[in-house]
Amino acid sequence: MESGPCSRPAEPRHCVSGRAGAGLAFPAFPLSAAGAEPGSRIGTVAAVLPAGGCGERMGVRTPKQFCRVLERPLISYTLQAMERVCWIKDIVVTVTGENMEAMRSIIQRYGHKRISLAEAGATRHRSIFNGLKALAEDQPGCELTRPEVVIIHDAVRPFVEEDILLRVVLAAKEHGAMISQIWLQNKLSSIPIEAAGAIRPLVSTVVSPSADGHLDHSLDRAKHRASEMPQAFHFDVIYEAYQKCSDFDLEFGTECLQLALKYCHRKAKLVEGTPDLWKVTYKQDLCAAEAMIKEKISQEICVVVNTKDEESVGHLLEEVLRNELNCIKVTSTVLDRTSGDIENFIDQCYSFICVNVVSSESRETRKLLSILEESSLPLLYPVVVVLVHCFDFTVVPLAQKMENLVWIRELAKEAKGRNVLLSGVLLNHSQDEQKLQESLVQSAAIIAALVKERNSALVGQLLVA
Amino acid sequence: MESGPCSRPAEPRHCVSGRAGAGLAFPAFPLSAAGAEPGSRIGTVAAVLPAGGCGERMGVRTPKQFCRVLERPLISYTLQAMERVCWIKDIVVTVTGENMEAMRSIIQRYGHKRISLAEAGATRHRSIFNGLKALAEDQPGCELTRPEVVIIHDAVRPFVEEDILLRVVLAAKEHGAMISQIWLQNKLSSIPIEAAGAIRPLVSTVVSPSADGHLDHSLDRAKHRASEMPQAFHFDVIYEAYQKCSDFDLEFGTECLQLALKYCHRKAKLVEGTPDLWKVTYKQDLCAAEAMIKEKISQEICVVVNTKDEESVGHLLEEVLRNELNCIKVTSTVLDRTSGDIENFIDQCYSFICVNVVSSESRETRKLLSILEESSLPLLYPVVVVLVHCFDFTVVPLAQKMENLVWIRELAKEAKGRNVLLSGVLLNHSQDEQKLQESLVQSAAIIAALVKERNSALVGQLLVA
Numbered sequence: 001m002e003s004g005p006c007s008r009p010a011e012p013r014h015c016v017s018g019r020a021g022a023g024l025a026f027p028a029f030p031l032s033a034a035g036a037e038p039g040s041r042i043g044t045v046a047a048v049l050p051a052g053g054c055g056e057r058m059g060v061r062t063p064k065q066f067c068r069v070l071e072r073p074l075i076s077y078t079l080q081a082m083e084r085v086c087w088i089k090d091i092v093v094t095v096t097g098e099n100m101e102a103m104r105s106i107i108q109r110y111g112h113k114r115i116s117l118a119e120a121g122a123t124r125h126r127s128i129f130n131g132l133k134a135l136a137e138d139q140p141g142c143e144l145t146r147p148e149v150v151i152i153h154d155a156v157r158p159f160v161e162e163d164i165l166l167r168v169v170l171a172a173k174e175h176g177a178m179i180s181q182i183w184l185q186n187k188l189s190s191i192p193i194e195a196a197g198a199i200r201p202l203v204s205t206v207v208s209p210s211a212d213g214h215l216d217h218s219l220d221r222a223k224h225r226a227s228e229m230p231q232a233f234h235f236d237v238i239y240e241a242y243q244k245c246s247d248f249d250l251e252f253g254t255e256c257l258q259l260a261l262k263y264c265h266r267k268a269k270l271v272e273g274t275p276d277l278w279k280v281t282y283k284q285d286l287c288a289a290e291a292m293i294k295e296k297i298s299q300e301i302c303v304v305v306n307t308k309d310e311e312s313v314g315h316l317l318e319e320v321l322r323n324e325l326n327c328i329k330v331t332s333t334v335l336d337r338t339s340g341d342i343e344n345f346i347d348q349c350y351s352f353i354c355v356n357v358v359s360s361e362s363r364e365t366r367k368l369l370s371i372l373e374e375s376s377l378p379l380l381y382p383v384v385v386v387l388v389h390c391f392d393f394t395v396v397p398l399a400q401k402m403e404n405l406v407w408i409r410e411l412a413k414e415a416k417g418r419n420v421l422l423s424g425v426l427l428n429h430s431q432d433e434q435k436l437q438e439s440l441v442q443s444a445a446i447i448a449a450l451v452k453e454r455n456s457a458l459v460g461q462l463l464v465a
Numbered sequence: 466m467e468s469g470p471c472s473r474p475a476e477p478r479h480c481v482s483g484r485a486g487a488g489l490a491f492p493a494f495p496l497s498a499a500g501a502e503p504g505s506r507i508g509t510v511a512a513v514l515p516a517g518g519c520g521e522r523m524g525v526r527t528p529k530q531f532c533r534v535l536e537r538p539l540i541s542y543t544l545q546a547m548e549r550v551c552w553i554k555d556i557v558v559t560v561t562g563e564n565m566e567a568m569r570s571i572i573q574r575y576g577h578k579r580i581s582l583a584e585a586g587a588t589r590h591r592s593i594f595n596g597l598k599a600l601a602e603d604q605p606g607c608e609l610t611r612p613e614v615v616i617i618h619d620a621v622r623p624f625v626e627e628d629i630l631l632r633v634v635l636a637a638k639e640h641g642a643m644i645s646q647i648w649l650q651n652k653l654s655s656i657p658i659e660a661a662g663a664i665r666p667l668v669s670t671v672v673s674p675s676a677d678g679h680l681d682h683s684l685d686r687a688k689h690r691a692s693e694m695p696q697a698f699h700f701d702v703i704y705e706a707y708q709k710c711s712d713f714d715l716e717f718g719t720e721c722l723q724l725a726l727k728y729c730h731r732k733a734k735l736v737e738g739t740p741d742l743w744k745v746t747y748k749q750d751l752c753a754a755e756a757m758i759k760e761k762i763s764q765e766i767c768v769v770v771n772t773k774d775e776e777s778v779g780h781l782l783e784e785v786l787r788n789e790l791n792c793i794k795v796t797s798t799v800l801d802r803t804s805g806d807i808e809n810f811i812d813q814c815y816s817f818i819c820v821n822v823v824s825s826e827s828r829e830t831r832k833l834l835s836i837l838e839e840s841s842l843p844l845l846y847p848v849v850v851v852l853v854h855c856f857d858f859t860v861v862p863l864a865q866k867m868e869n870l871v872w873i874r875e876l877a878k879e880a881k882g883r884n885v886l887l888s889g890v891l892l893n894h895s896q897d898e899q900k901l902q903e904s905l906v907q908s909a910a911i912i913a914a915l916v917k918e919r920n921s922a923l924v925g926q927l928l929v930a
Contacts, residue, residue, distance in 0.1 A: 197680075199672065203746050204691040205720045206671050206684070207664065207735070215662075215733040218692065218720040219671070219684075226669040227683065255670045255683040268680040270672070275747040281668050282740040284753040287760075291752030398871075399864035406863075409929070442922075449922035457907075457914035463926050464874070 042169050043148035046090040046235075047082055048131030051075055051103070051155035052120025064280055065155040066102065069290045070382060070454065071419075072110065074280060075103075077158035077293065079112045080380065085162045088151065090144050092134045094120040094127040110379060116144060125250045125259075128152055129242040136239055149173055150238060152256055153230040158289060159276035160230060164198055168232040171196035171269040195238070195260040197231035198273035225270065228277045231256055237264045297381050298451045301325075301351040303332040304368075313390045313429050314355035317440055321353070324444040350381050351451045355388040362407040369415050369422070378419035382454045385415075385422045386447055390429040401426060402462050412460030423450060424462040439465045507634050508613035511555040511700075512547055513596030516540055516568070516620035517585025529745055530620040531567065534755045535846060535919065536884075537575065539745060540568075542623035542758065544577045545845065550627045553616065555609050557599050559585040559592040575844060581609060590715045590724075593617055594707040601704055614638055615703060617721055618695040623754060624741035625695060629663055633697040636661035636734040660703070660725040662696035663738035690735065693742045696721055702729045762846050763916045766790075766816040768797040769833075778855045778894050779820035782905055786818070789909040815846050816916045820853045827872040834880050834887070843884035847919045850880075850887045851912055855894040866891060867927050877925030888915060889927040904930045 051065045065075040075093075082091050091114050095103045100117060107115050118134040120127040133139055137146040149169050153160060172195050202221050210216040238256065241263040249259065257268035280289050303321065305314030315332070322330045331349070352372070357364065365387060377383050387408065391401060405424055412422040425446055428439035443465035450458065516530045530540040540558070547556050556579055560568045565582060572580050583599040585592040598604055602611040614634050618625060637660050667686050675681040703721065706728040714724065722733035745754050768786065770779030780797075787795045796814070817837070822829065830852060842848050852873065856866060870889055877887040890911055893904035908930035915923065 195680075199674070200669075202671065203744060204665075204693055206667065206689050207692045207720070207722070208689055209664070209735050213735050215660075215722050215726060215735055218723040219689075221719045222717065224671050224673055224684075227672045228669055252687065254686045255672070257672070257680050258683040261680060270674050270678050270680055275749070278747070278749060279668060282743070284740070284743060284750075284757055287756030288749040288753035291756055292749055295752075397868075399868045402867065403862075403864045445922035449918075449920045453914075453918050453920060455914045455918060457910035458923075458928070461926070461928050463923070 042087060042166075042173055044145060045088050045149045045151060045169055045232075046092065046135050046144070046147035047088050047151040047153055047230075048128055048135070049075075049078065049082070049091065049093045049153055049155045050120065050124055050127040050131065051093050051099075052096050052127040053124070053156075063099070064286070066099065067280075067286055069158075069286065069293055072380070073106055074158060074286075074289065075155045076106055076110045076112070077289075078153070078155050078160070079107075079115060080110075081158055081160050082153065082165075083113055083115070085165055088114070088165070089147065090114055090116060090135065092116045092118050092131040092144070093155065094118045094131045096120045111376070121250075123251055125242070125245075125253050125256075128256065129250065132235075132239050132242055135235065147235050149232055150235045151230050151232050152238075154279055156280040157229055157277055158280070159278070159292065161274070161276070164271070164273050164277065165230055165232075167271050168196045168198060168230050171271050172232040172234060194234040194264075194266045195231065195257055195268035196233075196271055197257045197268055198228045198277055199225040199270045200228050200273055200275070200277065202226055227255060227257065227270075228273050228279070230277075231268075233260060234266075237266050240264050241266075293381075294452060294454060297350045298328065298454075300329040300331065300349045301353055301447075301451060302349045303330060304352060304354040304357050305332060305334055306355070306357045308334050312356075313427065313436075313440075314388075316436075317353075317355055317388065317427070317443060320440045320444045321447065324441065325448050350377060351384045351386075353386045353388060353447055356390050357387075362411055365408075365411060365422075369411070369420055372420055373415070373418045381419075382456065383420045384451050384454060385420060386450055387422070387424045388427055388443060388447075389424060390427040392430055393426075393428045394430070398426065398464065405462055408462065409460040416456055416459050421450070421454060421456055421459045423459055426462060426464045428465065507552060507631075507638055509610060510553050510614045510616060510634055510697075511557065511600050511609070511612035512553050512616040512618055512695075513593055513600070514540075514543065514547070514556065514558045514618050514620045515585065515589055515592035515596065516558050516564075517561050517592040518589070518621075528564070529751070531564065532745075532751055534623075534751065534758060537845070538571055539623060539751075539754065540620045541571055541575045541577070541845075542754075543618070543620050543625070544572075544580060545575075546623055546625050547618065547630075548578055548580070550630055553579070553630070554612065555579055555581060555600065557581045557583055557596040557609070558620065559583045559596045561585045576841070586715075588716055590707070590710075590718050590721075593721065594715065597700075597704050597707055600700065612700050614697055615700045616695050616697050617703075619744055621745040622694055622742055623745070624743070624757065626739070626741070629736070629738050629742065630695055630697075632736050633661045633663060633695050636736050637697040637699060659699035659729075659731045660696065660722055660733035661698075661736055662722045662733055663693045663742055664690040664735045665693050665738055665740070665742065667691055692720060692722065692735075693738055693744070695742075696733075698725060699731075702731050705729050706731075758846075759917060759919060762815045763793065763919075765794040765796065765814045766818055766912075766916060767814045768795060769817055769819040769822050770797060770799055771820070771822045773799055777821075778892065778901075778905075779853075781901075782818075782820055782853065782892070782908060785905045785909045786912065789906065790913050815842060816849045816851075818851045818853060818912055821855050822852075827876055830873075830876060830887075834876070834885060837885055838880070838883045846884075847921065848885045849916050849919060850885060851915055852887070852889045853892055853908060853912075854889060855892040857895055858891075858893045859895070863891065863929065870927055873927065874925040881921055881924045886915070886919060886921055886924045888924055891927060891929045893930065 054063050066073045069077065082088060093103065093115060095117060097119060103117060116134060118130045121130050135144050135146060135150065149172060151165060151169065202224055205221050206219045206224060208216045237260055241259040244263040245259055260266045260268060280286055303318045305312060318330055318332050372378065372383055408424045415422045425443050427443045428435060430436045446463050446465055518530065519528050531538045547553060558568065558580060560582060562584060568582060581599060583595045586595050600609050600611060600615065614637060616630060616634065667689055670686050671684040671689060673681045702725055706724040709728040710724055725731045725733060745751055768779065768783045770777060783795055783797050837843065837848055873889045880887045890908050892908045893900060895901045911928050911930055
């Protein structure tokens, strides 16, 4: 068991539950009604992520948790989702010996924090057990604090939100407390609940085959659910369950909630989860994960203009972008050359559209790129920067303008190495109202393509709208 | 019940099982060993596709079968997959009254053949029953032939292959025949098998919740399977089952195999399917479907060159494409100006890379585009055409060349309306070996981006490599 390096900032966003008015509040859960920050209600929480699988279902040699999505290993997205929840104190990832070094370099490269590594076992249950042992404080050399509650989550469910993590933790803990109270007051012989797990409706009917491969019976879809992750447990309960559990269970079992029930007589609360808890299992899931991540980081674009004039072409383009790309949040800022106003945006946004902000010289673009490169943005996702140059195509010949802007190509090559994707759009600022409108719409379409696809093969291109 | 229009060619590919040496042979199934074309062994086969769902799980207003993937409704892909199997005689699609007109126009627009429409019922089972009634020949005005075997498939499983369709049909039919023989010979009191369905391993553990939302028990994952589609039945068996079945079953049931067992005492053979049978259910599945379809149609590119000279830049680019885009089949042809050799390729390929084939004039490109547009290719998928112009950037200034090629922009606008995505790449045919190599690699990367993304916002652009 060893601690991961914690030297650099991991996450450009603030811890979710610490943000005032954060976009990811919990509408389904009356947090404010409870009158306290989650931290004060849930005690110490740690998480165990088994990541020892070999991904044979994916049909590729790389285990699926290490498959790359937008050039970053899938597991890094899951770690990012977990570590942005500040009330999770420690995150123990179990990986096989042969992947230990790769995992360590992922933690280093993407600056993940609060991560410890433990060796995976031969099965999922053995890996989880190893993760729990690392947290139990009863092993020699253990550096972690034994938590009150432990979350178990999969390394290949990168879209987990704080909401569901909190709901399973509170369900496990509050039901436990409630039942204990009833227990004390009424001496009811009820089974305590100190476990909870996310469930989803079944997508397909489940059937039970006979030994010779025929339908024995089918299950009533309405009476069954798919057990998903995350799950949460009182640490002592699940640790005891794993210590008591049989080799057969460790070898062939798949359900932690069942272990808590079987070995510690603790019932589990089932909590309805959202579709985004889905597990990346097959090749099509990896495609879906990439598409969903691209969509997520393209939800907000920042239009940088050089004037406050509402009639300027920059503001016109902003309007068209707003209409054409509905669902996308478009914010804008006037680039103040002294204060670097753009820095206010780099916390939330991975796409910057600069309209007429830079002249035909590269100096200002270099400044902009260095602000972005110094931020932690391109560490996690490719950052798109589009320089929009507006001029009347009948006044300045396109070819001449393109020659003047040839420096964009060179600059883009350098920036690409630092995960910033720079390209240019030439917008026809025509006196003819209709031609201007056409060019605005086409610019918006090109910008949408660049923002949504984030294809590094197109950096340095000057695209004509 | 009404027949769909059958006036135009539906499918540029030949019927799969009719193709000699087709890429989609059935390695898992000894077809040749059986010594006959499938058609002669399986009698008349029809299919029923329930498409009456409202897609509430997708979280969008459009029912998922009508959601657009690469601008085409999802159900059209499923119809395409079914109709390429020439031994399926009729395909009955059940749609709600309000979507009947939309469905009719999909059939018309994409030239689907052998499709009939029937009205969907309020539940999945009622819809399937309506589809079966349309095939039963016992209704007034029925124009279809009562089949021997009926396949039931979902409108939202577009990736079904002929292999699995054949396997479920033969499993239903051959097991039935085999059991009948044993029955006759030995008077065994066995239950006949005249049904079969595809299954897949469970991705998540299935749990049974108690009435108050706690875990009652979890199911052994190894002993259960997800029941997927397609399924196949002796028509008389499944039709009888639906006629006998209770209102409760019609309302709340989900498993056709179970109906055959319950009402007609026919056991069902369970056939292991492949991961691509997955059902488009949630938003992430739609993203995955689009990515998988894009990948599928980008598996083959045709490089069109103007010379047989192996040392030509066209052949060099072909080599680099082959190395850079592994997994992709690269074929090449020399464009013969009289015979239109390219027509040999338009049956199999949706991406054409023309290297130095066209001059700075638009005439030859127009000819190429008209060959493509007259084919049925762009009816089903966007066709990518990239014109690669190779010249030494130090001899002819880029700006001048771009000015000469400005006609590509106008031509691309026209072609886009007919679903052909035209753009240009300028390749630096430098005397400097290293510069040439760099430009070849960058051209390949740009071409890969254009072929894989098929983003119509980039048509008409001249991209510099």
